[in-house]
Amino acid sequence: MFGKSKIPTLKPPKGPTADTPEGAATTQAGDGVALKAAAVLPRAEKSRGHADKSDEFYALKTRIHKKLVDTLDLAEIGRRKGDDVKEEVRQVIVNLCEEENVLLNFSERQRLVTEILNETFGLGPLEALLGDPHISDILINGPKQVYVERKGRLQLSQVNFKDNSHLLHVIDKIVSSIGRRCDEVSPMVDARLKDGSRVNAVIPPLAIDGPSMSIRRFGADPITFEDYIKFGSLTKEMVEFLKACVVSHMNILIVGGTGSGKTTLLNNLSSFIPDTERIVTIEDAAELQLRQPHIVRLETRPPNIEGKGQVTIRDLLINSLRMRPDRIVVGECRGPETLDMLQAMNTGHDGSLTTIHANNVRDAVQRVETMVMMAGFDLPVKAIRQQFASAIHLIVNANRLTGGPRKVMCIAEVQGMEGDAVTIQEIFKFEQLGIDSVGKAYGQFIATGLRPGFLERLKYSGVELDPSIFERRVLYKDTPNM
Numbered sequence: 001m002f003g004k005s006k007i008p009t010l011k012p013p014k015g016p017t018a019d020t021p022e023g024a025a026t027t028q029a030g031d032g033v034a035l036k037a038a039a040v041l042p043r044a045e046k047s048r049g050h051a052d053k054s055d056e057f058y059a060l061k062t063r064i065h066k067k068l069v070d071t072l073d074l075a076e077i078g079r080r081k082g083d084d085v086k087e088e089v090r091q092v093i094v095n096l097c098e099e100e101n102v103l104l105n106f107s108e109r110q111r112l113v114t115e116i117l118n119e120t121f122g123l124g125p126l127e128a129l130l131g132d133p134h135i136s137d138i139l140i141n142g143p144k145q146v147y148v149e150r151k152g153r154l155q156l157s158q159v160n161f162k163d164n165s166h167l168l169h170v171i172d173k174i175v176s177s178i179g180r181r182c183d184e185v186s187p188m189v190d191a192r193l194k195d196g197s198r199v200n201a202v203i204p205p206l207a208i209d210g211p212s213m214s215i216r217r218f219g220a221d222p223i224t225f226e227d228y229i230k231f232g233s234l235t236k237e238m239v240e241f242l243k244a245c246v247v248s249h250m251n252i253l254i255v256g257g258t259g260s261g262k263t264t265l266l267n268n269l270s271s272f273i274p275d276t277e278r279i280v281t282i283e284d285a286a287e288l289q290l291r292q293p294h295i296v297r298l299e300t301r302p303p304n305i306e307g308k309g310q311v312t313i314r315d316l317l318i319n320s321l322r323m324r325p326d327r328i329v330v331g332e333c334r335g336p337e338t339l340d341m342l343q344a345m346n347t348g349h350d351g352s353l354t355t356i357h358a359n360n361v362r363d364a365v366q367r368v369e370t371m372v373m374m375a376g377f378d379l380p381v382k383a384i385r386q387q388f389a390s391a392i393h394l395i396v397n398a399n400r401l402t403g404g405p406r407k408v409m410c411i412a413e414v415q416g417m418e419g420d421a422v423t424i425q426e427i428f429k430f431e432q433l434g435i436d437s438v439g440k441a442y443g444q445f446i447a448t449g450l451r452p453g454f455l456e457r458l459k460y461s462g463v464e465l466d467p468s469i470f471e472r473r474v475l476y477k478d479t480p481n482m
């Protein structure tokens with residue numbers, strides 16, 4: 001049924017024949033046209049044959065899956081866990097395949113059983129991609145176009161869904177598991193997978209060409225600072241400095257663009273918080289994977305179908321101040337909650353961490369000003385800058401460069417105010433030197449030779465740093481492919 005089909009081939013005439021008008025020989029141009037026609041027809045027939053076999057395969061899978069649902073007690077399966085349950089269901093699927101009495105080779109039968117298992121216990125076609133540790137992003141543009149990012153490069157995958165309804169079913173399975181919904185009333189949703197991966201979905205009528213979904217992966221093996229050093233994303237001196245700042249209750253702002261690694265960096269910085277402290281995390285979709293024992297995790301809630309019941313990051317942030325936190329970690333500030341975050345940092349909640357979208361360190365100041373103004377208070381710009389300068393001690397800029405490498409571009413100290421301007425000095429920075437033969441950016445990390453003004457505070461917190469790490473020099477240089 002799904003074996004290779006025989007496709008007829010057409011051979012162009014080699015010379016004059018009795019059927020040739022006027023007995024004329026076929027010209028070289030005519031030979032070319034004949035060859036082209038002969039090539040197009042088999043490709044078209046092959047394409048139609050492949051589509052027919054694909055439709056037949058999906059139809060068979062749908063029939064068997066429906067029989068499986070009718071056969072099994074899904075409620076009982078939901079209560080049981082472990083590989084034994086999957087093996088029992090696998091055997092039931094194999095038996096159902098035999099009852100269908102269709103001609104399948106071994107690989108097709110294995111594929112059929114695996115896909116039905118994935119539909120039953122997982123997220124269908126996505127399971128193959130979620131099981132690949134090298135994939136960092138999954139971008140779905142309708143049922144037939146699924147892109148993945150491997151090692152910083154986007155590529156089209158072989159995975160696809162049967163149709164829009166199939167993709168919508170998978171989206172509903174993801175969002176309903178955390179009490180959210182995605183339908184015509186609420187056609188956009190933020191959600192998360194069990195491993196913390198961030199999910200965003202947009203469905204028709206907003207998505208014109210069919211449901212669209214993006215998954216930002218957080219694998220079973222999260223990236224650590226050891227991995228950062230191995231990948232050349234920063235140096236051990238920078239890690240040592242960042243650890244000292246977190247332990248000493250410095251307020252840290254992480255800035256960068258989309259896909260630059262802000263959340264991963266925030267997760268790693270949070271790992272330096274001592275186990276003895278109470279941490280409150282606030283996120284739109286829970287992504288942070290902190291290992292400390294004393295953590296309160298808060299997540300926003302969208303409005304219900306009547307447009308009521310919404311709980312924003314700002315609401316959670318204001319409430320968290322009454323929860324006696326030692327540290328407040330906000331996944332991302334993108335609106336009026338920025339003012340409340342600065343207020344918290346200025347009123348005894350030192351050691352707080354958050355991220356914002358900004359191109360670089362200098363732009364981060366302007367971005368914070370804009371978001372504070374969104375809070376609805378008519379504050380003068382100088383007052384906002386003063387709040388920023390007194391609240392934030394350190395700014396860490398992450399970026400994704402040409403070709404995919406992610407680098408910590410700059411670690412800068414906020415020194416204070418000079419007149420109406422916020423003064424910032426770079427402690428460590430990355431200098432790009434060029435693009436190598438495979439289109440990948442390369443450069444070097446340098447220590448600028450400037451020492452932060454809060455070294456005494458680090459010392460009073462019991463953290464001793466070797467002053468030599470701040471001496472001006474090249475800390476690490478990439479090895480480009482030439």
